[in-house]
Amino acid sequence: MDQSTASDVLTVHGGTALSGEVRVRGAKNLVPKAMVAALLGHGTSVLHNVPDISDVKIVTGLLEAHGVSVTRGADPDTLVLDPASVEAASDAAVEAHAGTSRIPVLFCGPLLHRLGRAFIPDLGGCKIGDRPIDFHLDALRSFGAVVEKRPEGLLILAPERLRGTHIRLPYPSVGATEQVLLTAVLAEGVTELSNAATEPEIVDLIAVLQKMGAIISVHNDRVIRIIGVDQLGGFTHRALPDRLETASWACAALATRGDIRVVGANQGEMMTFLNVFRRIGGDFEVDDTPGEPSIRFWHSGGPMHALALETDVHPGLSTDWQQPLVVALTQAQGLSIVHETVYEQRLGFTEALNRMGAQIQLYRECLGGSACRFGQRNFLHSAVISGPTKLHGAELTIPDLRAGFSYLIAALAAQGTSTVHGISLIHRGYEDFEAKLSALGADVELGQPA
Template sequence: MTSALQITGGVPLEGTIEVRGAKNFVPKAMVAALLGSTPSVLQNVPEIKDVKVVTDLVALHGVEVNNDGQGALTLDPSNVTRARYADIDAHAGDSRIPILLCGPLLHTLGEAFIPDLGGCKIGDRPINYHLDVLRNFGAKVEKLESGIKMSAPNGLHGAKVELPYPSVGATEQVLLSATRARGRTELRGAATEPEIMNLIAVLQKMGAIITVQTDRVIHIEGVEELKGYNHRAMCDRIEAASWGSAALVTGGSIFVKGATQSDMMTFLNVFRKTGGDLDIRDDGIQFSHPGGSLNPLVVETDVHPGFMTDWQQPLVVALTQADGVSIVHETVYENRFGFTRALKGMGANIQLHRDCLGSTPCRFGQSNFVHSAIISGRTPLKAKDIHVPDLRGGFSHLIAALGAEGRSKVTGVELIQRGYERFTSKLEALGANFDVVDA
């Protein structure tokens, strides 16, 4: 695992890289294989930490996982069994995947367990969404010292579920729990991201009956048995967009092989509004700096089909290089601008606000959360030693260092490997000037 990089910035990133299956889809498809009575084959799987975590977790439960070394996984759930709570805890780390294992395991084994994930408390809203969903399906939830135990001795049954917010994780929980539940399920307020639609496609291949209606309503008719699937994972649209922002920050031109227009239309519109050049092809997308000035923007994140929150952080780095004042209003997560502290230390002019500075007031407007940013540019970025705080913020720091004048030491980059496959090899392919060093 790479832990630190010494980066000499100011070198335009130019060349071709390939982006494979989406981090926000592949682990969920691997979990879905637990629902089948026959083996499943998942193709276009990236080599990222989250895939390793899920491989270990399903293997603990008796799933045989074979990797052909070319990006295809075969998952055989013929011998699903219980796992020791301590082993689940040890392999989960800070991943929330064990939450999504619950529905399939309750169907197959009648019980499931969630460790205390990364110090999460029971009252945290994301945990509550999942627990409420599982209770609606008939699961009994018991808090243990080491985590949460769930049981369903009488099996799961269909339910009416209405989410207070279109949570991706909670929508996935409903889909994975309802497909084999007795009776019908109606989900209102569902997330409809491309990763969700890809998961629905997988479940339909397995034999599920799922109808997606207008106004975020999904109907699922439970079936007694599902078979395995053969599916090619969608491209990681977050990684593809991150490299697009990297092209703007460094003044380069990057062809992202595998990037798909249909999953990235909102990002592509914003990229073009900055003045960036696009060449959209059947096999990928070319992202290029225009060679002149970048335009400032007003951007609001939102659930699909809005501007994705995971696109926001790399874009903020690019907007520090635009001529004028940009505004970014974060409406999905209440605390996603912490990464800007490092950017300000590198010379960026960024002011954070608690008010809704976009055109639409959001659910954080009456709270005390800092969720809007004003970025004044263009400001040259200066090299600085940075420690990576999280996955998306970390990649944003990385591209800031690549665009900065001088040498930056970036530590904690192993976090980036959670969701960006072989990113140091990709940096080499794009001509970045860096060395792997001790932390």
């Protein structure tokens, strides 16, 4: 077991039903990308509903390293971004601010337009499967960029103005779609992107770019068409709420037989999840109060139901919803089947759940109605969950962001005490989650148990 500092360990005393209210702010999968988009503008941008998470801090550091002024607005969840003095950052500064984040790759298009140069250090991110940047590099080359490999990373150059192109992604990658959008808006001519991702956060990024002056249309069959313009301005935008954090709290309510109201959550982006939540045996109530929407989630009181799930790109069941749902399904009666089609190694986190008392068997076959990219590639990407099983406390080390919060859900549902190492990973996408847990009645404390 890796040794962790006290501030990176959370002790969880399980067995308490969570009850109360938490608030979600802007989506982790939108806010940092909207901040990067501000680089494209000749004017100040204002972004509302910004969460206090480490990914926002990383992008803030990277923007400031490139001369962008990033300040808090009148409200603490508002950022004001002024790119008037954009300048090249040293490769060392980029690497220092980036840490293990994969965000720097999305700076390429904006920096090529502003400076003709971008640097990508070795990239980190969650270890949940193959997440190559080949899609990104191929797209940038298609626009006319030149990629030079160096020992410390990749240097991307634009000898002349980038030009529109036709790109078909081999898979609807969210990151590659963002890359194309952030590059195409100022490229000369028309760009057509086929097999694009269409997640709500992508649509919200398109809304940000349109406010800046971009011309972007979303067509049927995952086709996005961008007409390049000569100049963009700033934007004022309120980020859509984080549907992935919302689902995590919903699953915490279900697994602990609790009752949690998530303030700031919208029904629209949650519909696929809400259907699954209800089928398992959870219940929810939507409040559409203007300016203060919320969704209340609770365990309905009866037995939870096993079911078969497949993850997919939007509008399918999000892969980021899969892990907290798996924890909830350990408490369902019968055999549940989960087929993961997005990240081939995302089910690896179940080994720790089995040590807590769950009965989860992984398979290399596609246990679902849809064939996927992993069926013949020897990856353990399907799971059969037998329940209900009593969970007990354990010592856990977090492998990635969503698995990390899922371990917390399991620890909260379990009898006994769990020690969870590596909680700094959770801060990448969950704002102030320790205080939220305490507000819901969870018995948690930073550091090792006394």
